[in-house]
Amino acid sequence: MSGCDDDKSLIDACRAGNTEAFGVLVTRYQDRLYPTIFRLTGCADEARDLLQDAFLRAFEKLDRFHGESLFYTWIYRIAVNLALSGRRRRRPVLRLNRDSGSASIEPAYDVAESDPSAPLQRAERDRMIQDALNALAADHRAVVVMKEFDGLQYEEIAAMLEIPIGTVRSRLHRARCELRDRLRSLVDEDAQLRQSSHHSP
Missing domain, CATH: 1.10.10.10 (Winged helix-like DNA-binding domain superfamily/Winged helix DNA-binding domain)
Structure with missing residues (x-):
């Protein structure tokens, strides 16, 4: 099963009431998303808080995700918009x-x-x-x-x-x-x- 199909299965399971399925998505993507948010905020604590807020917002709005894009693209956009709203290791050399x-x-x-x-x-x-x-x-x-x-x-x-x-x-x-x-x-x-x-x- 591809990652995209697997994400869809997890989202469907979450919508059916299995909230643990969303935890799998968080685990899968939080480390990939964190460097972006850290670079946008410049603060590790703020980046971690903002990352939690982004996944919480995604969970609350999961019924609005219709699969037009990848789940990571969707959560990425939510996180970036939060970082830019003023709410405010794989690093390359x-x-x-x-x-x-x-x-x-x-x-x-x-x-x-x-x-x-x-x-x-x-x-x-x-x-x-x-x-x-x-x-x-x-x-x-x-x-x-x-x-x-x-x-x-x-x-x-x-x-x-x-x-x-x-x-x-x-x-x-x-x-x-x-x-x-x-x-x-x-x-x-x-x-x-x-x-x-x-x-x-």
Whole structure:
């Protein structure tokens, strides 16, 4: 049975009165959803509270879920909207790619795992990136998280946020430029890493 069919069976069971079935859905998706909410809020406690609220709201509105989308897409949208309403580990190592156009976010070169300082360096990099995200306006932070971290398409972001695709693109461009300026030291550091890797034998 596919995950989609399995989700539908669990939702049907929950509607029939088996509330434990919804607990299976929570367990299945909460860890996948948490990083997104954390990046949107910048606060672990708030992200956990908001995640609980999102699943509670989904449970209360389960009769409105008709299966037009995947359950995860539906709960994702609920959680993101809660995070943006002001209610307010699989993390990638990131770098801002400096080029003549925009500053896109993409996987960085990993520090050698044999380096004992590597975990601290990654933690510091993550903190700097999260601080820069926190400094963005909420609507700009949302499109960056949804596009660069979660890999959503422009059309998906536009539909979830109920804004035109052009607005998504313009917000993303401005957010990338602001992140590039705020994370200038990381941009320069990654440029040096790439340069040194090209010259290494």
